Amino acid sequence: xxxxxxxxxxxxxxxxxxxxxxxxxxxxxxxxxxxxxxxxxxxxxxxxxxxxxxxxxxxxxxxxxxxxxxxxxxxxxxxxxxxxxxxxxxxxxxxxxxxxxxxxxxxxxxxxxxxxxxxxxxxxxxxxxxxxxxxxxxxxxxxxxxxxxxxxxxxxxxxxxxxxxxxxxxxxxxxxxxxxxxxxxxxxxxxxxxxxxxxxxxxxxxxxxxxxxxxxxxxxxxxxxxxxxxxxxxxxxxxxxxxxxxxxxxxxxx
Ligand SMILES: Nc1ncnc2c1ncn2[C@@H]1O[C@H](COP(=O)(O)OP(=O)(O)OP(=O)(O)O)[C@@H](O)[C@H]1O
Numbered sequence: 060x061x062x063x064x065x066x067x068x069x070x071x072x073x074x075x076x077x078x079x080x081x082x083x084x085x086x087x088x089x090x091x092x093x094x095x096x097x098x099x100x101x102x103x104x105x106x107x108x109x110x111x112x113x114x115x116x117x118x119x120x121x122x123x124x125x126x127x128x129x130x131x132x133x134x135x136x137x138x139x140x141x142x143x144x145x146x147x148x149x150x151x152x153x154x155x156x157x158x159x160x161x162x163x164x165x166x167x168x169x170x171x172x173x174x175x176x177x178x179x180x181x182x183x184x185x186x187x188x189x190x191x192x193x194x195x196x197x198x199x200x201x202x203x204x205x206x207x208x209x210x211x212x213x214x215x216x217x218x219x220x221x222x223x224x225x226x227x228x229x230x231x232x233x234x235x236x237x238x239x240x241x242x243x244x245x246x247x248x249x250x251x252x253x254x255x256x257x258x259x260x261x262x263x264x265x266x267x268x269x270x271x272x273x274x275x276x277x278x279x280x281x282x283x284x285x286x287x288x289x290x291x292x293x294x295x296x297x298x299x300x301x302x303x304x305x306x307x308x309x310x311x312x313x
């Protein structure tokens with residue numbers, strides 16, 4: 060298998076709380092891998108290590124052959140250009156309009172002319188199903204939740220990354236808007252031929268979006284496989300999660 064990201068023995072604690080206890084995970088190139096798990100189980104913590112927003116206590120996080128845990132700042136900067144990251148909140152800059160938000164990474168990371176930037180911003184807004192002329196001058200507080208997610212997605216793909224990380228892209232959205240965002244993720248993956256990592260606790264949307272599935276529980280990946288393997292898993296923790304039952308072996312720590 061052709062893995063583009065390889066995580067080995069990843070451990071991370073916050074204070075006395077041991078969140079990741081030895082995560083092993085391969086992300087296959089050109090596919091969408093979904094990381095499933097309970098709220099607070101550490102899913103975001105895993106992907107923050109991929110872009111080195113966090114450093115492991117121990118273990119290795121290889122991205123395209125670069126050990127992100129030990130890379131120097133120049134290398135981290137170079138790698139971040141290749142990785143799109145759609146934060147849970149959508150995280151648009153409130154003081155900037157849609158154009159400025161989507162153009163931001165191009166201004167930061169490229170020497171493109173304003174004319175080229177405009178062309179690229181318009182193109183990427185169209186990729187996420189928005190009409191540039193309708194939205195370019197709007198501010199985030201003038202957009203619906205679904206539109207904000209789409210603008211966030213346009214911004215995370217504007218540098219044509221090879222890898223896109225999605226943190227709960229459909230949280231807080233109605234089922235129809237969620238479906239739309241999931242389709243966009245799917246289309247984006249096919250149009251740009253990217254590798255996607257998606258964090259979710261929305262099982263329905265995950266199965267529509269994903270090729271491979273990893274289940275994080277008690278600090279480790281305890282199940283991994285393609286859709287058929289995952290849906291038919293006999294692991295009692297996975298079964299309880301998929302069935303959405305409060306009774307079972309899963310311990311909910313609050
Ligand atoms: N910077 C931090 N400092 C202290 N604790 C943190 C920090 N980041 C995460 N945590 C804690 O680590 C645990 C895992 O958080 P994380 O956000 O990775 O979970 P998650 O699986 O993505 O959850 P959710 O689905 O609710 O977003 C939580 O208990 C959280 O409070």
